[in-house]
Amino acid sequence: MDAEQTTRKIYIIGAGPGDPDLITVKGLRLLQEADVVLYTDSLVNEDLIAKAKPGAEILKSAGMDLKEMVEIMVDRVRQGKMVARVHTGDPAVFGAIMEQIALLKKAGIGYEVIPGVSSVFAAAAAIGAELTIPELTQTLILTRAEGRTPVPELEKLKDLAAHHCTLALFLSATLVKKVVNDLLEAGWSENTPVAVVQRATWPDQLIIRTTISQLDQEMRANGIRSHAMILAGWALDPDIHSNEEYRSKLYDKEFTHRFRRGVKPS
Ligand SMILES: C[S@@+](CC[C@H](N)C(=O)[O-])C[C@H]1O[C@@H](n2cnc3c(N)ncnc32)[C@H](O)[C@@H]1O
Incomplete structure (x- = not known):
């Protein structure tokens, strides 16, 4: 049924x-x-x-x-x-x-x-971010850090992070130290961008743009312990717009698809 x-x-x-x-x-x-x-x-x-x-x-x-x-x-x-x-x-x-x-x-x-x-999309909207950037990452993982609620053995954050894609962490605001350790262990660099949106779309919405190395300190400084979405990965780079490398095929003038014939370079 x-x-x-x-x-x-x-x-x-x-x-x-x-x-x-x-x-x-x-x-x-x-x-x-x-x-x-x-x-x-x-x-x-x-x-x-x-x-x-x-x-x-x-x-x-x-x-x-x-x-x-x-x-x-x-x-x-x-x-x-x-x-x-x-x-x-x-x-x-x-x-x-x-x-x-x-x-x-x-x-x-x-x-x-x-x-x-979902709050994951509300948080992305709050910072005006695309979570899937052509040539950079085409995958978004929705997960949580392991706390009192266990996560299955094959879904440990450290292993998921090995994909170096965009991560959206629910229910993890009090587990940030562990998140940072897991991401570093998975080989993420300390300057990987992270965005935290607390109470996305509420009148008291709070946004933090930071990096892995500063995440714990920033969360504590802003008193964020609940109701927060943590988005991590290079798609969250606040300067991403200036990088010409990351452009989709969909709007590439040389790319042919069902609705448009691409123009070959002369
Ligand atoms: C029990 S889960 C529910 C998630 C919900 N079903 C969704 O799709 O957003 C609660 C967690 O979702 C996230 N969350 C829910 N609403 C949020 C909001 N407005 N801003 C930021 N995070 C939010 C937080 O990580 C919170 O700990």
């Missing part, structure tokens, strides 16, 4: 990174139609939740455990109510939706996921 169309289903909606305008049109429509809204109150903007219809039952999930949360959703759906489960960013990335879906399935309740703008 995968995200199937059923009248007995809940909507899992990506709220986006914070700015209430960054939810999708579909997500907002469903939020406004819902009879019950269960949202991640630690990260989702209250101004967005305030757009729910008058009289809707509004519930906060931060203080609930998994079973409680799912029981409420199942109960309301069985009462014939439309339920919106609102998650921060995009629900598919560190959203813990799989475990909710597993219990919903057991209860015979369907679901539909509405994607959202």
